[in-house]
Amino acid sequence: MPPQRATLLQVAQRAGVSRSTASFVLAGRHVDMRISEDARQRVLRAAQELDYRPNLMARSLRTKVTKTIALVSDTLASDPYAGRAIHGALAAAIAHGHLLFIGETEGDAVVEEKLISDFLDRQVDAFVYASMFTRHVRVPKLLKGHPVVLLNCLTRGATPAYHSVIPDEAAAGRSAAETIVGHGHRDGIHLVGTTARHVFAGRERLAGIREGLAAAGTRLSGTIDCDWWPDSAYEAVTGALAAGPAPKALICLNDRVALGAYQALREAGLDIPGDVSVLSFDDSELAAWLRPQLTSISLPHYQLGWRAVELLLDPAGHARPEIWRLPMPVRDRASIGTP
Structure with a gap:
């Protein structure tokens, strides 16, 4: 049988104060109730010695606040x-x-x-x-x-x-554009991933990318449309590489897309980042696992x-x-x- 919890009355009795005084001290209302520092210390010491814990259920029934x-x-x-x-x-x-x-x-x-x-x-x-x-x-x-x-x-x-x-997906899109341009890329920049209107993140990221590139006096050279999964991205990037010319930089709409793009580029004998630079969004664990490690824009979960x-x-x-x-x-x- 578990030991009985100490009651507020027991705390008050040990501290030599009234039950209401003990209650005010433990509720942090000793100042507005003008309770002396000596009485406050006795109540706190008694509560610690008795391992007193307030009855939260009873308090919530009384105050209608359950925390x-x-x-x-x-x-x-x-x-x-x-x-x-x-x-x-x-x-x-x-x-x-x-x-x-x-x-x-x-x-x-x-x-x-x-x-x-x-x-x-x-x-x-x-x-x-x-x-x-x-x-x-x-x-x-x-x-x-x-x-x-x-x-x-x-x-x-x-x-x-x-x-x-x-x-802030739109600002993230602008950051993506600024990062790519900041490394010297002005043309051959392709977006990888579907930008369907119903996909909020894709829509916002694309708008930010376009805005950021326009501010730098350039624009996307094309879009490689695919689902946001590695196999779809692999097939789409493989097809784009076969059709040529090879892109200079890929902005992938998430890290799974970047994984598929990595596979397609490697299979085509292209070096990352020597031949093609790759940037992505989400900063999932994939980004650090890939080789070379993937530059990615982090979701602040x-x-x-x-x-x-x-x-x-x-x-x-x-x-x-x-x-x-x-x-x-x-x-x-x-x-x-x-x-």
Whole structure:
């Protein structure tokens, strides 16, 4: 049988103060209640000696505040790379003295409704609504009227309905262009990957790349269209090389695409970066594993998770919903050379 927890009354008795005085001290209200420093020290010492822990359930019933957050995602939690957003959210929650519950829906609307209902039954204080891929979402009706911050997603419309925290993909595209041009590339620059309008990241990255190249007085020489997977990229780049002429630099829309491009270039007998420079986005583990190591623009997953929870728990000065675009740093490695 587990030992009984010490009660607030026992702490007060040991400290020689009233129960209300002990309560005010442990709640950090000794100053406004004009409790002496001597009494405060006796209460703290008694609480430590008795290993006193407050009854959080009783407190939440009394105050209607549970110090809990629910993060509801599609597949974010189970992805080993994007799961770093969970780590960032968890760290921010702990820093604010909160617990973080995590629920994953796998995109199933029925599962999502059940999860949110269960969290509401447990009286969680607020929600982070998250997506694996940056996209526009419809916030579930069950969340209306509750504090919500969107993580890696946003609502449609000119005026945001909620705070949204997303990566700054357009600025990342400009950084990609500036990096390639900064190494001396002016022509023969090709984009690799589909730029379908419904793919938010691809659309934003392409717009930034075009803007950055235009500012430098140049432009893309062409686009090698493929899915964002190694086998599709391998086939597309192989076909482009066979049709000639060979590109001087490839800007790949993610690291998986870059992996397929590496394979195609090697098979064609081309050196990276001696013959063709390669730059990518995401900075997944692939980027450091490839040889030469791949220059890639990093998705700030951890920072996204941290910022979402910070906005949720510390909204002072941010009453009006905004879209917060976090910077994506360039991880400069060995895959870009001088033409």
